[in-house]
Amino acid sequence: MAQENETVLRVRNLRLYFQTRGGPVQAVDGVDFDLRKNEATVIIGESGCGKSSLAKAILRLLPRNAGRYDGEIWLHDQNIMALNDESFRKEIRWRRISMVPQAAMNALNPVMKIGDQVAEPAMVHLNMDEEDAMKSAVRMLEHVGVPIDFLHRYAFELSGGMRQRSALAMALVTLPDVVILDEPTSALDVLTQASIMNLMKRMKHELETSFILITHDIATSSELADNVAVMYAGQIVEVGDARRFFPKPLHPYSHALMASVPRLRETIEPEFITGQPPSLLNPPTGCRFKDRCPRRFEKCDQEPPMYTREGDRLVKCWLYEQPSA
Numbered sequence: 001m002a003q004e005n006e007t008v009l010r011v012r013n014l015r016l017y018f019q020t021r022g023g024p025v026q027a028v029d030g031v032d033f034d035l036r037k038n039e040a041t042v043i044i045g046e047s048g049c050g051k052s053s054l055a056k057a058i059l060r061l062l063p064r065n066a067g068r069y070d071g072e073i074w075l076h077d078q079n080i081m082a083l084n085d086e087s088f089r090k091e092i093r094w095r096r097i098s099m100v101p102q103a104a105m106n107a108l109n110p111v112m113k114i115g116d117q118v119a120e121p122a123m124v125h126l127n128m129d130e131e132d133a134m135k136s137a138v139r140m141l142e143h144v145g146v147p148i149d150f151l152h153r154y155a156f157e158l159s160g161g162m163r164q165r166s167a168l169a170m171a172l173v174t175l176p177d178v179v180i181l182d183e184p185t186s187a188l189d190v191l192t193q194a195s196i197m198n199l200m201k202r203m204k205h206e207l208e209t210s211f212i213l214i215t216h217d218i219a220t221s222s223e224l225a226d227n228v229a230v231m232y233a234g235q236i237v238e239v240g241d242a243r244r245f246f247p248k249p250l251h252p253y254s255h256a257l258m259a260s261v262p263r264l265r266e267t268i269e270p271e272f273i274t275g276q277p278p279s280l281l282n283p284p285t286g287c288r289f290k291d292r293c294p295r296r297f298e299k300c301d302q303e304p305p306m307y308t309r310e311g312d313r314l315v316k317c318w319l320y321e322q323p324s325a
């Protein structure tokens with residue numbers, strides 16, 4: 001049996017709510033998942049299900065209206081939720097866990113040269129002097145396929161793909177244990193998307209980094225994914241090995257998501273998921289997917305627990321109550 005890679009990140013019962021006039025928005029509501037060394041966990045789910053909020057919760061990038069925020073985040077054997085804000089900022093954010101935020105390629109500093117932007121995290125978070133930080137930036141830009149003469153260019157002089165590679169270099173320059181990528185390819189054309197996915201696949205092994213990839217693009221991400229976590233209405237409803245998930249998703253919502261992916265080689269039409277995800281201000285009691293689920297039955301008015309299936313797959317659905325299901 002192949003040996004399992006060590007666990008780098010263990011997220012347990014993580015919650016992040018936002019205070020609003022209408023009450024708390026339960027954007028991340030009791031999330032559990034693991035990330036192993038040199039692996040990528042892909043998080044998929046419809047718009048508004050809490051993917052970016054989960055990324056922010058892991059990196060403690062909380063907006064001013066953040067409300068309830070608790071749970072455990074273990075980075076190797078350290079519960080980083082127990083750190084105070086200053087220690088978290090100094091020891092964890094960017095140094096150990098970094099992020100390419102949603103729409104990062106449009107958020108590069110327009111008045112700073114690419115080389116200086118990539119060197120900056122090394123100076124700020126690893127206390128490198130300017131010369132060493134620039135050497136690290138050059139190495140990382142080469143790694144991600146940005147030509148050396150782009151060092152002195154500004155973001156507006158780069159194509160979308162090159163900007164995204166530069167944003168990735170910024171996140172990787174400190175050689176963190178974990179990089180979170182929030183929709184890294186959504187604004188790119190199909191060929192550039194594929195080349196960025198290939199690049200991340202290479203980085204995972206060459207730099208011994210683990211990735212959390214948040215995406216709508218299930219088809220492109222399947223190349224990179226070692227594990228898949230499906231998020232629905234602030235919760236993870238299925239998580240497990242990608243090689244088992246893609247051919248046979250278990251949760252009815254995962255089924256529906258997979259059926260909505262257009263397939264080039266098949267004549268099957270994609271099916272759209274009927275209805276809307278529930279409001280996170282007042283999510284339904286019981287299973288949160290019940291109003292859209294074609295397999296709903298009486299028991300679904302109670303909240304299902306996570307059931308374990310073969311190969312440590314977890315699925316939050318009453319259909320799996322019986323071990324033989």
Ligand SMILES: Nc1ncnc2c1ncn2[C@@H]1O[C@H](COP(=O)(O)OP(=O)(O)OP(=O)(O)O)[C@@H](O)[C@H]1O
Nearest residue numbers: 018025027046047048049050051052053054063280
């Ligand atoms: N600061 C905030 N205050 C109040 N509600 C918020 C705040 N930030 C996000 N939300 C809400 O939390 C929910 C989850 O948002 P989030 O951005 O995490 O979703 P997402 O899955 O990343 O969506 P997308 O795929 O569109 O990026 C949404 O209902 C959103 O409107």
Ligand code: SF4
Nearest residue numbers: 287290293300317318
């Ligand atoms: S618990 Fe019930 S409503 Fe929810 S996904 Fe399973 S079958 Fe559907």
Ligand SMILES: [Mg+2]
Nearest residue numbers: 051052053102
């Ligand atoms: Mg988002």
